[in-house]
Amino acid sequence: MPDVAFASWLHSIVYxxxxxxxxxxxxxxxxxxxxxxxxxxxxxxxxNRQVGINRVYYVLSMIIYLLNIVNPHHTxxxxxxxxxxxxxxxxxxxxxxxxNWQNESLWER
Numbered sequence: 001m002p003d004v005a006f007a008s009w010l011h012s013i014v015y016x017x018x019x020x021x022x023x024x025x026x027x028x029x030x031x032x033x034x035x036x037x038x039x040x041x042x043x044x045x046x047x048n049r050q051v052g053i054n055r056v057y058y059v060l061s062m063i064i065y066l067l068n069i070v071n072p073h074h075t076x077x078x079x080x081x082x083x084x085x086x087x088x089x090x091x092x093x094x095x096x097x098x099x100n101w102q103n104e105s106l107w108e109r
Contacts, residue, residue, distance in 0.1 A: 005036040009062050016059050028094035030054045035062060043068060044105040048098055055096020064106055077107065 012035040019026050034053045038045060046061055060080065067074040084090065092101075101107060 005038045008034075008036040009066075011035070012059055013063065016056070026056045026095075027090065029056070031056070031059070035059070041065070046104055046106060048101075048104065051098055052096045057092075057096035057098070057101070061104075061106055068106070 012031070012033050015031065015033040016026060019029070031054045035058065037049065037053060043065065045065060051058055051061075064077060067076050084092070
């Protein structure tokens, strides 16, 4: 991944962190700081290029991508799925989750 794309990812993650730290909502919010879509990802990345880069789904995908590299045995996906099960009324579409998002290799369990 080029340095510019990686820097945009870090900037987006910091932005999300700050939004959460100030108790703002992110689930249905368009993100004003948007990461770049990497042209050449080393590991599994999103195959659906129609996803919005201005939604939390994209940032969660970035976090999973990075965690898969630094700690392939992370539990982030499981914790997120547990939250979805605990709160089934949450509109994942408002978060930018596309149909069949679980079928993306990045998101497979």
